[in-house]
Amino acid sequence: MKDEVLVARGLRKAYGARTAVHEVDLALRPGEVLGLLGPNGAGKSTTVGMICGLTVPDAGTVTLGGGVSLASDEAGYKRRIGLVPQDIALYEELPARMNVELFGALYGMAPDRLRRRADEVLAMVGLSDRARDKPSTFSGGMKRRLNIACALIHDPEVILLDEPTAGVDPQSRNAIFDNLEALKAAGKALIYTTHYMEEAERLADRITVIDHGRVVAQGTQAELFALLPAAQVLHVEIAGEPDDALLAGLPGVKRVGQRLEASVGDVGRDAGPLLAALAERGIAVRGLSSARATLEDVFLHLTGRALRD
Numbered sequence: 001m002k003d004e005v006l007v008a009r010g011l012r013k014a015y016g017a018r019t020a021v022h023e024v025d026l027a028l029r030p031g032e033v034l035g036l037l038g039p040n041g042a043g044k045s046t047t048v049g050m051i052c053g054l055t056v057p058d059a060g061t062v063t064l065g066g067g068v069s070l071a072s073d074e075a076g077y078k079r080r081i082g083l084v085p086q087d088i089a090l091y092e093e094l095p096a097r098m099n100v101e102l103f104g105a106l107y108g109m110a111p112d113r114l115r116r117r118a119d120e121v122l123a124m125v126g127l128s129d130r131a132r133d134k135p136s137t138f139s140g141g142m143k144r145r146l147n148i149a150c151a152l153i154h155d156p157e158v159i160l161l162d163e164p165t166a167g168v169d170p171q172s173r174n175a176i177f178d179n180l181e182a183l184k185a186a187g188k189a190l191i192y193t194t195h196y197m198e199e200a201e202r203l204a205d206r207i208t209v210i211d212h213g214r215v216v217a218q219g220t221q222a223e224l225f226a227l228l229p230a231a232q233v234l235h236v237e238i239a240g241e242p243d244d245a246l247l248a249g250l251p252g253v254k255r256v257g258q259r260l261e262a263s264v265g266d267v268g269r270d271a272g273p274l275l276a277a278l279a280e281r282g283i284a285v286r287g288l289s290s291a292r293a294t295l296e297d298v299f300l301h302l303t304g305r306a307l308r309d
């Protein structure tokens with residue numbers, strides 16, 4: 001463990017006969033967002049639960065910088081971690097500010113610091129002017145933002161976010177992303193679980209793809225895209241339906257109705273030769289567009305299934 005603020009090794013958890021998480025290894029550096037991407041039931045929440053100490057693993061260890069673990073110093077460990085749970089956990093009938101302060105009191109924060117931090121985190125999530133109102137009067141997005149403020153009150157260095165945008169409107173989602181980017185810029189380390197590949201693509205420096213409780217791939221987005229046979233797809237609209245024999249000899253090209261799909265490594269390099277080859281075969285082109293590969297394509301390639309069933 002060199003620069004890492006958190007290292008998880010060999011995490012495993014079974015519920016009865018079902019193994020929710022098989023062998024998960026993760027490492028996290030300061031100022032980094034690690035995306036934990038996988039479909040429903042992949043084992044993301046179970047992994048997060050084991051890291052924050054809510055779920056006892058059957059095997060494996062989690063160590064923070066300085067070698068601190070739950071076993072060596074439970075209170076010290078938990079003070080360094082903030083959890084934004086998937087299910088909103090708030091006292092609906094207590095004012096927003098009191099909700100935040102309650103979480104801080106759980107960490108034994110001194111009253112002065114607690115007041116200061118409560119102001120800071122409420123401002124950060126854009127709820128300063130609603131501090132006296134009860135969550136029962138909030139929109140879903142506002143509750144989510146308050147949930148995040150509660151997780152940040154004790155200024156943890158590692159923040160675990162379990163699908164923090166579930167059920168929020170686009171405006172609140174953008175506000176949450178801005179908050180997370182600010183935390184990252186401040187050197188915090190974030191683990192962000194999601195089954196939305198767009199969120200992982202936007203936020204994550206590195207991504208762990210998890211499926212059926214197993215890590216199927218880990219790396220930067222560039223490293224994950226490099227697992228695909230082609231980084232981009234060219235869509236070519238053609239006139240009529242050419243004989244498939246005409247397309248033989250064009251590697252990576254398949255016909256989908258009146259459209260051709262060509263997997264290419266680089267659109268700029270490969271589009272010209274492809275169009276020339278089509279012209280040689282007398283295939284008239286009516287339109288051309290390209291799309292880059294997504295993490296959805298990576299997941300499909302690795303597992304044979306879609307991220308969202």
Ligand SMILES: Nc1ncnc2c1ncn2[C@@H]1O[C@H](COP(=O)(O)OP(=O)(O)OP(=O)(O)O)[C@@H](O)[C@H]1O
Nearest residue numbers: 015018020038039040041042043044045046047195
């Ligand atoms: N307390 C529990 N008791 C029994 N089985 C559980 C429990 N918690 C999770 N599981 C099972 O473990 C597997 C992984 O669930 P988990 O909640 O970790 O997945 P997830 O990737 O977070 O999914 P989602 O995106 O739907 O939240 C699932 O098959 C789930 O049914």
